[in-house]
Amino acid sequence: MEIKYWSDIACPFCYIGSTRMKRxxxxxxxxxxxPLEFKSFQLDPTLPKTTKESMLDHFSKGHGMTKQQAKAQIEQISxxxxxDGLKVDLLNAIPTNTEDAHRLIKLADSKNDDAxxxxxxxxFYQVYFSNGESIADHDVLTKAATEAGLDTEEVSSVLSDDKYLKEVRADEMEAQQLGIHAAPFFVINNKYGISGAQPYxxxxxxxxxxxxxxxK
Structure with a gap:
């Protein structure tokens, strides 16, 4: 069996869904x-890399809700x-661009080491959902990536350039071609699809x- 799944680091349902799939x-x-292949999917590629906007404001605006409604839904997601045994502190997450995180995941992929x-x-999920740190901050990314096992100099090289951007864009283009408009989305054996964080x-x-x- 082979599985590839489109996912974003800033997506709580991706975090939950991939955890359930692995379980x-x-x-x-x-x-x-x-083989479980992570495919890049940015929920909002237009987000800036620095922001002072809170998740509550971002969530309420993005979903057309009042702040009270947004807070209730955020708490439900958490x-x-x-x-599923995950710390998803969505209320304190920082809504920023995830492109650099995706490029570093591609760097990890290039090592042919699934673990x-x-x-x-x-x-990166820990950075975003547990630590309340910016997933676009290069210092934060470097610390998390190197502690996970990537080489510091290679991480710095990727972050100082646009390396692996083509690979990220290729994943996003493939999703469009397959008609995938939301994440997470799992494709099994290039034939069967499972959308969303379905129950375990x-x-x-x-x-x-x-x-x-x-x-069949």
């Missing part, structure tokens, strides 16, 4: 043998993450049916 693969004892790539992705049981059932050939 399902581990339940089936096929996690270690199943509780959803907690039910390294997973550590980098997880580190739904993901597990879908994977079992695909593995046994019950789904």
């Amino acid at each position: 399902a693969l581990k339940e089936m004892n096929i996690y270690d043998e199943t 509780q959803m993450g907690a039910s 390294l790539t997973e550590r980098v992705i997880d580190a 049981e739904v993901m597990l059932d879908a994977l079992k049916k695909i593995e046994t050939g019950a789904v």
Whole structure:
């Protein structure tokens, strides 16, 4: 089985959905043998790399809600993450551009070490959802990426240039060509699609049916 999924570091449903997918693969004892390829998908590529806007203001404007409604939904999302053992402090997250984080994930990919790539992705999720730090801040990114196992000089080289931007854009173009307009979106064996942070049981059932050939 091969799985590729479009995801953004700033997307709580991507964080939750990928966690559920990995849990399902581990339940089936096929996690270690199943390639799980992260594909770049920016929820809002127009966001600036520096901002003073709070998540509450950003969320309420973006979803056409009052601040009270936005806060209630943000808290609901955070509780959803907690039910999967994740700290999703969305209220204190900083709404900034995620392009540089995606480029560093591509750097990790270039090492052909799945465990390294997973550590980098997880580190960036921690930055955004747990630490309340800017995922666009180069110092923050460098610290998280190097602690996850990337070389400091290589990280600095990527961040000082536009390296891996083509690869990020290629992922986004592929998503458009496939008609993918939201994340997370999982494509299994280049044939079956699962959209959104589906309940764990739904993901597990879908994977079992695909593995046994019950789904045509």
